[in-house]
Amino acid sequence: MQYTFRHYLRHFPLRYYLSGGLFATPDQVGVFFLSSKTCSVLLTRRQRVVAFEEDIGDLPDAPPILSRSDPGTAGVRSFTSKLLARNRLRGKTELLLLPDCTVNDLYFNVHLVPNLRESTVEGILESLAEEPRQVIGAWDEDRPFRWAVLDATLKPITGHLEGKHSQIIILGVPADYCVECELWTERQDAALLAIVPVPVACLAWFLKRVPTQERTAFLLLSLTSSLALAVIQDRRVILFRQYEEDIESVNHELATLAKQLSPDKEPYVCVWSSSPEEDPVYSEVQGFQLTGPVLQQIEGGDIVIQRQRAPNIATRSPVALLSRWLAQEFK
Numbered sequence: 313m314q315y316t317f318r319h320y321l322r323h324f325p326l327r328y329y330l331s332g333g334l335f336a337t338p339d340q341v342g343v344f345f346l347s348s349k350t351c352s353v354l355l356t357r358r359q360r361v362v363a364f365e366e367d368i369g370d371l372p373d374a375p376p377i378l379s380r381s382d383p384g385t386a387g388v389r390s391f392t393s394k395l396l397a398r399n400r401l402r403g404k405t406e407l408l409l410l411p412d413c414t415v416n417d418l419y420f421n422v423h424l425v426p427n428l429r430e431s432t433v434e435g436i437l438e439s440l441a442e443e444p445r446q447v448i449g450a451w452d453e454d455r456p457f458r459w460a461v462l463d464a465t466l467k468p469i470t471g472h473l474e475g476k477h478s479q480i481i482i483l484g485v486p487a488d489y490c491v492e493c494e495l496w497t498e499r500q501d502a503a504l505l506a507i508v509p510v511p512v513a514c515l516a517w518f519l520k521r522v523p524t525q526e527r528t529a530f531l532l533l534s535l536t537s538s539l540a541l542a543v544i545q546d547r548r549v550i551l552f553r554q555y556e557e558d559i560e561s562v563n564h565e566l567a568t569l570a571k572q573l574s575p576d577k578e579p580y581v582c583v584w585s586s587s588p589e590e591d592p593v594y595s596e597v598q599g600f601q602l603t604g605p606v607l608q609q610i611e612g613g614d615i616v617i618q619r620q621r622a623p624n625i626a627t628r629s630p631v632a633l634l635s636r637w638l639a640q641e642f643k
Contacts, residue, residue, distance in 0.1 A: 340396070341407075354636060361616065392501070420552050430447070431473055433461045458490050510586070511542075511554070513638055540552065
């Protein structure tokens, strides 16, 4: 079977791109936080933050948002080219897209390897593409999804699972949205590093940056259209749930899980919100607020935006701090 050059570009391993294979790595990385409520972009150049712009969702040729159709902008100058021009930059840019998924637009669950029919990652992905019920049981979604398999520390894995992993994480995002992102990236004349759902990005940051010692940690994420709860033991994700219910219901389940999984110690509960303002969830949950001075301490201070021909400015936005960390991780 003959494949086009485009096919090879889309199916080469991501790590091959990141190591500098095939193309020279651009100096600029743009990280887009995309939700139905607010969208932002953080632009870095050679590890320096040079721009952080909010409320970009309604601008011409802005990136696609889940549950909102992409209008297309034929003949309109691309969003990324205007972003670079505003900041007096040129050249290629790599993009990271962080969609804030609804409960229906994200599958993210922990599975025990002995309970799976397939013993290899490749077999699991093939079965998911053919019929998700073969792998994850109950599934009433008609849309095709794109799938990934991660270990309990959120690292991509391949090959045989038996003897290597006791549990894995299966991640799925609607395929049509991924296609929209790819088409939009092509219009930007840029390279798409990854599409990372916001809960996954927050969890990866938490595992790397927040010390939990030997405690069982409960991370509650206050997102635009849902609440998400993850349980971490030994720096591994052992449970993840996403809710549409009100905070009272989530708080009740959090207390139940804490009694089951951390019966001998006070539960170590952390709360993260994308909002720079005081989130009402903080007052409803007895937990450690990952905001303001706490984020400053974890991340070593505010983000200093080093603008050309203009005074530097600083921000402590949770989204900006998350975006900068991801840009550094992917470089």
